[in-house]
Amino acid sequence: MGFFGGNGASGDAGDGKTILARGCSLRGELISQGAVHVDGEFEGSILGASNVSIGVNGRVNGLIRSRSLIISGEFEGEIQCASLELMQQAKVRGDVRCEQMTVEKGGVLEGRCTRMNFEIEQVGQPSALPAPEPA
Secondary structure (H helix, E strand, O other): OOOOOOOOOOOOOOOOEEEEOOOOEEEEEEEOOOEEEEOOEEEEEEEEEEEEEEOOOOEEEEEEEEEEEEEOOEEEEEEEEEEEEEOOOOEEEEEEEEEEEEEOOOOEEEEEEEEOOOOHHHOOOHHHOOOOOOO
């Protein structure tokens, strides 16, 4: 796996790592080329990250579009990724579109799952993201 101690397998993504710690909550849109780890609560969109992980204590509600996603906590919403791993404590509800998926014994997926060829150009291209709506 190697998110943070990694072997450099994350490709050409930036070195930045974004961590939402346990006890923290955040709402909005997170656009990142580096790794993102959620152990708190996040509501909104996580876009373009090379690797996203949701820890055992993490809860995400919204959209995740990334190269790789590992879920140990809870997720509700829409997932678009090349590689998805649901660990034994994972609880996922919603629509999943991915190229490959692994589910450990005990991992739960409730919703629709569609296999798709994932092209890296889909992820994190600022020009491809919708413009923010005026406040």
